Amino acid sequence: MRPSRIRKAGLTELEGAILAAVRRAGSITPYKLRHAFLVSPSMEWSGSAGAVYPAMRRLKGGGLLTAKRSDDGRGTEHYSLTKKGGRALKPWAADMSRVVGAGSDPFRTRVPEWLMLAGGERARLLAKIERAVRARCRALKAEMAKHGRVERAQFALELDLQRARLRWIAAHKRA
Amino acid sequence: MRPSRIRKAGLTELEGAILAAVRRAGSITPYKLRHAFLVSPSMEWSGSAGAVYPAMRRLKGGGLLTAKRSDDGRGTEHYSLTKKGGRALKPWAADMSRVVGAGSDPFRTRVPEWLMLAGGERARLLAKIERAVRARCRALKAEMAKHGRVERAQFALELDLQRARLRWIAAHKRA
């Protein structure tokens, strides 16, 4: 049976990302963090309230975050990292089994199905995908300019992923 | 509110992958499919019984799969794709908003935290990550030889992802 709460087993991906973002910000409200996730194209989560608020409450409950409620009538809560939170972040950041994993890639997942298609149909679909990937690359480059160094480093990784996809398409569209 | 059962909204990633795998196999038991997921390093799911059996039952309930129970005393069930299942697979395979997405990448997620680290600590961690990624590449190449054309196409994509990571590390380890 697995323990609940902030398990010894370690942080989830979302929890780690939240902790890291709180540390970067110094102090931040769930609302702002949520919108950072919402806006960021490099973030894999929807930034849904139903995920962020419970996760931050969980982290606070585990002593990894502290919250200070301001008296602005809205009850805005400012979260910051505790020492314990900082310590918890290390094994998360250095978890090799996760770091080295390929994650979930909807492109890769579909490859077998694409390769099942007959010549003409496959060529058409791959051409369509190629256009979509190129459009995504353009959007990524445009977005990149608006962000700081750290986000750009994330964008750069995704751009390289998309380029790898383009190479893959080129290698498989006529076969 | 979202409808339940096999939603109009489309198949989940796992459902699509299952359907595609069933089509490839022609006819397959959940047990065998489960083990294909379990063994495959390019598959992102654990292939847990608690995911595969319910998903296939769901797909059968929606008429996308049919099952024939053999009388071997074990009640082994052989699933195959229905016409409806084949039709459902198309929009899943051509869902551009998903195809073009970056998916969830635990490496990318950790980038901000790595870049927060001071010089020495960062260099040590990135060196460790580099070794792990290289080991993964070797494992991938060794595994690749044992598989067929379609799986190799998936492996090739992951290899390129890992190479992009190595390039990223090289660019960020001294900075």
Added chain:
DNA sequence: TTACTCATGTAACAAGTTACATGATTTA
């Protein structure tokens, strides 16, 4: 007969999603 593999399945739980509710504050 003991142990292993084949094969299906369930129970409890974790953690995300959408959609909604509620209210304060700012801006047009």
Added chain:
DNA sequence: TAAATCATGTAACTTGTTACATGAGTAA
């Protein structure tokens, strides 16, 4: 004052995970 935005939160649901249960067939 109406509408938009800031801000927190909950409810219902979906779907995955681990861990276990059950039993048939096979090889030592």
